[in-house]
Amino acid sequence: MDTTNGAFTCGLDAALVVLGGKWKPLILFHLAHGTRRYGELRRAIGHVSDKVLIQQLKELQADGIIDRLDYGEIPPKVEYSLTAFGRTLGKALAPLCEWGTKYSSNVEAIIERRKVAEGPHAAWKR
Amino acid sequence: MDTTNGAFTCGLDAALVVLGGKWKPLILFHLAHGTRRYGELRRAIGHVSDKVLIQQLKELQADGIIDRLDYGEIPPKVEYSLTAFGRTLGKALAPLCEWGTKYSSNVEAIIERRKVAEGPHAAWKR
C-alpha cells in the first residue's frame, strides 16, 4: 500500500476519483452481480432519481468502468455491464460490502445515534 | 456478500453510511497507518479546509470510528487514532487502496480524458 503515487496522496485517492458519486459504488455493486437493464438497476438501488442515475451511469461509462448495450428496440432495451477494468474495481469493493454486512447492526446503531443527537448530521445519510 | 440486509440494500450501503464524506476515506487511510496529530493529518490529506476536516473528524469520532486524545497542552496537542471498530473498516478499505495504486495510471488517463471532454464532469473531482 503505497502512500505517494503521482498526483495522488495514495491509492485510495485514485480509487475515489472513479468511485466518487453518491450512487456509483452501488451501481458497481449491482453490476458486479451481472448485467442489468436500466429499470432493474433503478429498482435494485432504490431511492435514486432517473436523472442522477443516468448521469452517473454516463460518467462511469465515459471512465471505462461500465459498458452500455443499446438493442435499438421499442420499447427501449438497454443493458449495462462492467467492463474488464470495472470488474477489477468491483473486486476491490467486495471487502467493503462484506464489512457492511458484518457490521450492519453497528451501523444501524450509528444511524439511531445520529437521529437522537439531532446534531451536525442528524438524518441517515452517506 | 448479502444483497438484502435490514434497512440496507446491501452491505456496501451500510459501509457508505459511515464512509460517506469527501474526506472520510482518506482520514481513515492515514489513521490506519498510525496515530496522527491534527496538523500531520491535515498536511497528509492535502487540500482540505480546517473547517471541513475538523467537522468530519468529529463525525467519525461520534460514530465510534476514531478516537481523539487531547493532551490539554499549550500549544494544543491532540492525537487522532482508529478505534478497534475503525480498524476493521480500515482493513476493508485496503483492497481499494491497492486497486488505486495498481491502476493509478489508468485513473490519471481518466482525469485527462475528463479535462479534454470539458463535459459534465470536467475537472478532477471525486
Added chain:
DNA sequence: GTTGGCACTTACCAAAAAGTGCATACTGGA
C-alpha cells in the same frame, strides 16, 4: 380515451456540502 411499460432528456432550483476569512491563546524567533 387513460395508464403502464421501456429509457431517457431538459430546465430549473433547493439543499447540502465545502470553503473563506477572521478569530481564539500561548510561545518563540526575526
Added chain:
DNA sequence: TCCAGTATGCACTTTTTGGTAAGTGCCAAC
C-alpha cells in the same frame, strides 16, 4: 511589531449535488 507553530470555532459565502417536473415515442391493456 509580525510571523510561525499548535488546534479549533463561528459567520458567511460559494460551489456542488441531487432532485422535481415535465417531456419524448412506441406499444399493449383496460
